[in-house]
Structure formats: structure tokens, C-alpha cells
Amino acid sequence: MTGNRCAALLHGIRQLRKPPDLAALRAAPTPEELARLAIIPAARNLGISAAFLPADLRAEFTAALLACRVLDAYEDLVERSAAGAAVLTAVAYLTGDVGTAPPPPPAVVRRDSEAVDLALAERIRDVRALLAALPAAGQRRAAAMLTDVAAVMAHNADAPLPRTVYARGVLGRVVHYVCQLIIEGDGTPSKELAECLGVLAQLANDLRDDELELYNVADRDELERAVMVRLLAPALGGFALLEQIPANTPRRGARMAMAHMVITTTAFFCTTVGAPAAYRRRWRLPAAVLAAQSPRRWAVMLGRVRRCTDGAIRAMLDGSPPLLADTNLVTRSALPVPSLAPLIVDTMADFVQRLPMQPLTGELPLPQVRRMMFADHLAFGAVEWLRPADAAGLAALAAHFQSAAVATARGDRT
Template sequence: MRKTRIGSLAYGLRHLRRAPDLAALRAATTPAELAALALIPAGRNLGISVSFLPAHLRDEATAALLACRVLDAFEDLSERAIASGAVLAAADYLTGATDTPPPALPAVAVAARDSEAVDRLLADRITDIRALVSVLSADGRKRVGEVVTDVAGVMARNIDTPLSRVAYSEGVLGRVTHYACALVADNVLSEADLRELTGCVAVIAQSANDLRDNEFEIYGVADREELKRIVMLQLLAPALGGFALLARLGPGTPSRGARAAMAYMTITTSAFLCSVVDTPAPYRRKVGAALLAASSNRYWNRMLERVRGTADLAIHRMLDASPDFADGASGATRVLGAGDPLSMPTSLVPLIVDTTFALVETLPEEPLTGELPDAEIRTMMIADHLAFGAMERVAPHEPEALQALATRLQLAALDTSTQGSRP
């Protein structure tokens, strides 16, 4: 990597766990200086991943990240009566659609937390963030402008009429993830599959944020343990999609720095989710592991296999603590490792169905003569959970999609029964 990239990465790692230096951010005299100082406080591990990128991608990704943080500020910190309009006004100003800045955020004596203080400061410096976007190439301005406009639209709709958590995640973080993947890799997947699988990654990222922020009210739960169960269970299907995406994205990304960025975010996000259920992280040295994974397809696949295995362990640790699932961690079947992600479909519903029946195939073929062991009961319950998840992915007003799902379930069941003695 070039020296500038190494310097950016070293600076980010040094400041990752520190409180943001708000005085230094306020004192920044140019948009470029503000961007360099704000990247880590605004993006945390995402900021580190941006630091892996080559310079031409790093500048654009930084502008996109900071612009989206400005939208977050106007979404969360504006007076509710004008919040949706403020978000849209901020987007129009950032993209150059208007020269009129959005209304200022209401003043507060002290920000509730560091991230809010950084968001407020970036909103106050929206003119500088707009300048970062304006100096990009024409293609870069177009890409970032489209992301900002799309994300602001979803935020505004959610303010006016709250969306489901999944729909919000897919519309906001999913759009950002789609932008990032399209920026670093071309023609890895069809557009429809790319949007669907990046939506899975977005749900995972949003779930991690919700766990970090203890979003009890959003999920209608009373305590941390209940929040963990609900959030971790809902991650089964998105995790399948996320690993299917990564299995193809790594080999399809020309830039080693971009591959390292993706590997780093994969490793750090999985480490956080594992920590929630007291499972060891896949790697202790995250940066080194990301760089190694980026060095070849062999090491990329090895990294994915290790993260999948750790994620499976986390799933079973979480289920051990759930009253709804049998105590079957000992000898339990792998869920995320039930098939080779490179050989499985990249459309989410077929992927879920195939994984469901891959789990079914691990069950004994002989006629049942007594009670199943706990591990096999758990496998059946997980398979049921995934099958219902596939049904939930299909909109009820799309009869053709429902018929396609029913046909795929039937064919998968027939294929499973012909491989052995299952009825």
C-alpha cells in the first residue's frame, strides 16, 4: 500500500478508541482537513475500512460517508415536525440541487453521546461536506449524489410513516452497502441479486447498531437478554445472504485494498456480534487478518470459513440461552456452514430454501423409533425458522413469487426424499 494509505490507516487505528477531539474538528480550516479528522470519529470501524482503499476510492468513500452522517444528524436531531423536510433539504444542498442550506439543528447544552456531538458538528459544517462532494469526478459526484438522495428519501418516509426495521435497514444501510460494492467490483452479481444481498448485509449492520445502542423500544422488549434473542434470531437468513455476497465479492474485486476493507468490516462486525453472546471473536489481530484475506482467493475463502464457523458457534450459544429452542449445542449441525456459498444461489429465497433442506439432509433417514436427540430437534427448529423466513421474504400481493416459492419448496422436498428413505 502507498505511504498515504498506511498513514491514514495508522492514524485511524491510533484514534479508533479515543473520544473525538471536537476542538480539533471545529478548528479544521479546510474541507480536506475536516475530512481527515472526522473520518474515524464519524465512521469508527467503517472509517478504518475506508482507510484501506486506494486514494481515488478513498476520497469518494469519505465524502459519501460524511454526507450520510450529516443526513443522520438531520434525521435524528431535528425537531420532529420538520425533520423529514430537513433531511431532504440537507440532501438537496449536499448534492448541489439547491444552494440553500437546511435549517440549523436546535441547540443543546451538551450532546447525549460522542456520536451525537460529531454528527452535530458535521451538520454545522455541511458546507464543507458539500465541498468534498463537489470536487469529486463527474462520475463520483453522480454516484454519491444518487446515494445521498436515495438515503434521504427513505429517512424522510420513515419519519413520516415508520417503516419496519428490515425495510429501513435495507433502504438506508442497504443503499450505502450497494454503493460500496458497486464502487469496488463490477458485474459480480446481477443487479437484483446485488441489491438483495447488500440488503442482508445492511440488516446485519443495523442489528449490530441496535444491540450496541440497546434499542429496547424499537423491538418492543424489556431487557437486554430479550433484545439479544430477537435480534440474533432474525440474523440467520441475512447472514446466509451476507456470506453468499462475500464469497463472490472477494474474488471479483480487483483492488487488494478494497478486499482488505471488506474483510476488515466482516471480521469486526462478526467480532462484535460474537461478543454479544460471549463467543470468542474469529480473529484477535483484525487488521492483519484482513490484509491476509485480501492477498489471495485462497486466504479470502479461509477467512470466510473461519468467520462462518464462529458465527455458527454464536448462533448455538444464543439458542442455548433461549427457552424456545432445545438444548442441542453439543453435536449441533452447522447452519451457516450447511453448504458451499460459492455453489449456492445468489437470490435470497432460493438460498434460504436450499440451506433449509441442506439442514434436513443432516437428519437421520431411518424411521423414528423414539425421541430425537436434542441436537436434531434443534436442527429441525432452525430449518422451520428458515423456511418461514423464506415465506416472509415474499410479498403477499405477488402471487407468482409465492407460487415460485411453493414450487421450489416442493422440488427441494422431493429431491431430499429421493436421496434416502425419508417419506
């Protein structure tokens, strides 16, 4: 690891637990100094992950992430009736389509994260300068992502989207952009697998921000259950994507960054619901460094994270069966670019196959009831996630269900 990366990492660790220094952000003399000061307050653990990246990737990722936070400011801090237009105006300025900067949102902030967003919106000219300083390929890549994200934000402001649809279009698009940034050659994963990781990140954000109203729940306990149930389907696709990282990401720093993001995000889920995380806080950085050293060590890290994610689900849904560590996910996701449809449908069939074969003589034990519930949830989740829009799409999904049903009836484990 280079000296610059070590310095960025140490700076991030020191700043991570401190409240944001808004005065310093507003007084930063250059766009580059603003980026250095803002990355941790704006991204928290994701900013630590960014410190692992090589300098060229780190500069692009930082500029793109700060621009996303500017869009957040216009989405969240402008009156809803005007938020969509404000977001589209902001992205047009950030990507260079218009030359006049929009005024910052006239809002009173409620949280530290909103205060950081507002400070960045006030420095929108500097964020645009960071984007403009990127190489041409980086500018095009970041602009395409920001334009797509802004379109979903604007649509949601005008007509609220289902939470999963919103997460796929915003954080899912950001994750796909990160994959395009760090994965080289022909290994870039499908958009739908990247969207799975985006949904997991959005679920973590919603838990962190106590978004009771968005989930139509009355208290924190209900919110945690609602989030953990929604975690089932995207976890399958997300872990399938993560299995591809070692083979398709030649830069060790990029692998470290991805490992750190995975370890810290899943640790948040686990500790929130009272389940043990894969690694204690002091060991998360070393674990990310170690996981990036070889495919074997990456697999060990991913196995620990899988088991702890299952533990978090079990902590919320008492008696639940393992979803990730005790199914055939590893075999199914060994394909070069696994598709989400067979991952969801085959896992559903795997749960069904593990139900008792003999006629019922009484009530099923709770773990088997939960297994049946998971199978039902994944079956409906396949339709929700894949959203077949035409007869061909419906036929393809039906074929996956038929294949899984026939294999289950024969007793096969695919």
C-alpha cells in the same frame, strides 16, 4: 500499500479508542481537513477499513459516508414530526438540488455518535463541498445513494417501518453503493445480497446502541436473543456476497477494506454474546491484509468467520445447529450471482433433511428441535425477505419450496 494509505491507517488506529475531538471537527479549516479528522469518529472500524482503499475510492467513500452521517443527524436529532422533511431538505442541499443550507438540528445529544453527527450537520457546507469535488461519475453514484437513503429515512420518520425493511433501505443501500464502488466489470452483486450485509450492520448497530424499544424487549439479554435470531436469513445472503469478492474486486486495497469490515463486524457480534471472535484484536488488521492476497486465503478467512458466527448463534441459542459452516451454502453460492430465494429455501431443506427419518419414540434431542426451529424460521423468513408482490413472485417462491421439498424427499443434497 502507499505512504498516504499507511499514514491514514496509522492515524485511524491511534484515534480509534479516543473520544471524538468535537472542537477539532468544528475548527477544521478546510473540507479536506474535516474529512481527515471526522472519518474515524464518524465511522470507527469502518473508517479503518476505508484507509485500505486507493485514494480515489477513499475520497468518494469518505464524502458519501460523512453525508450519510449528516442525514443521520437530521433523522435522529429533529422532532419526529419534522424529521422526514428535514432529512429531505438536507439531501437536496448535499446533492446540489437547492442552494441554501438548512440550519443544524436544535438538539441536545445523548451519545458521542450523536455529537459527531451534529458537528457534521453544522459543517454541512463542507460535506457538500467534498461531494462536489468528486469526479462526475462519483457525484452521480453518491447522489443516487443519498437520495434513496433519505427517502427511506423520511418514510420511517412519518410512518415507522419494520426494522428489516428500514435496514435494507438504508444500510443495505449503502452496502450496495460500496459494492458498486469497489467491484469492477459485471460482478456487482444483486441488490438483495447487498441488503443482507446492510441488515447485519444494522443489527450490530442496534446491539451497540441498546435499542430495547425498537425490538419490544425488556432487557439486554432479550435484545441479544432477538438480534441473533434475526441474523439467520441475512447471514446466508451476506456470506454468499462475500464469496464473490476475490474474483470481482481486482484492487487489493478494496479487498483489504472489505475483509477488515467483515472481520471487525462479526467480532463485535461474537464478543457481545460471549463467543470467541475469528481473530484476536491485534491480528485483525494483519488478517485482513493476508485475506486480500489470494482467493485461497480469502476462503480461509471467510471459513473462520463463518464458524465463529455459528458459535455466536450457539452462545445465544444453546443447542443450535451450525447455520453457515455445516450446510451446503458454499456449493449453492458458487453461482456467478446467487439468488437469495434458493439460499434461504435450500438451507431450510438442508436442515429438514438432517432430522431423523425414523418414527419418533420420544422427545427429539435439543439440537434437532433447534434444527426444526431454524427450518421454520427460514421458511417464514423467505416470505419476509423476498416479499413477492404479485402472482408471478408467489409462484416463483412456491416453485423453490416445491423443488426443495422434492429433493429432500428423495434424499438429495443440492
